[in-house]
Amino acid sequence: MMGSQIRVDVTRPLATVQLAAAARDAALDLAGWRSLAEAFEALSERADVQCVVVRGAGGRAISAGSDGSAFSPESGEPSDAQAYSDAVSSALRAVRACRHPTVAVIEGMCGGEDLDIAACCDLRVCGESSRFGAPIERSGSAASDEGLGPLAQLLGGSPALKTLRSGALIDAEHARTVGLVNRVHPDRAVVEQGYGLAARIAAGAPLVNRAHKKVLRRLSDRSPPS
Secondary structure: OOOOEEEEEEEOOOOEEEEEOOOOOOOOOOHHHHHHHHHHHHHHOOOOEEEEEEEEEEOOOOOOOOOOOHHHHOOOOOOHHHHHHHHHHHHHHHHHHHOOOEEEEEEEEEEEEHHHHHOOOEEEEEOOOOOOEEEHOOOOOOOOHHHHHHHHHHHHHHHHHHHHHHHHOOOOOHHOOOOOOEEEEOOOHHHHHHHHHHHHHHOOOHHHHHHHHHHHHHHHHOOOOO
């Protein structure tokens, strides 16, 4: 357990990071984002973990909030806005940098912070009724590299990215076709199937899995080689 909004359970060789904001329709607050970063940093150091499942609570997509406006700061003070932005960026970097393979299990609507977190995972599975949207223009604040970067890498300059940014929704099958998710399952089976995928990954050679992940991340990095 990491706090009221982030729950971490380890059943070796799998770990689950479950996000649940205190209020049903609230997004992660400053403490929640910081806890998310701490959770992934701690899991990356564990040798007994070989795959991490990221999911929401109560049948929600990833976290309790999926509105782009959830990225607004907790107060109008510039220092608070910067602290919130830094916490979001640090958390998304930690998810993306996790040395273990990560699987996002998506239930229902996935947008805003849900989609940012899911895009930072290595693989994404969703239910048939899932819908995806990223209304960046409606959020009232600029998207960070950590938030928009992974989504842009998944979709490139495709029409799907423009559709998501416009605030329109795409369905699960469209998301699979454009590469936003890897697999679509019946809603009632998506959690079981997501854990099944994670278990198959964990059954492989952990060092090979980590090496493959590192190479793939390096290939997607646009910075010049050292």
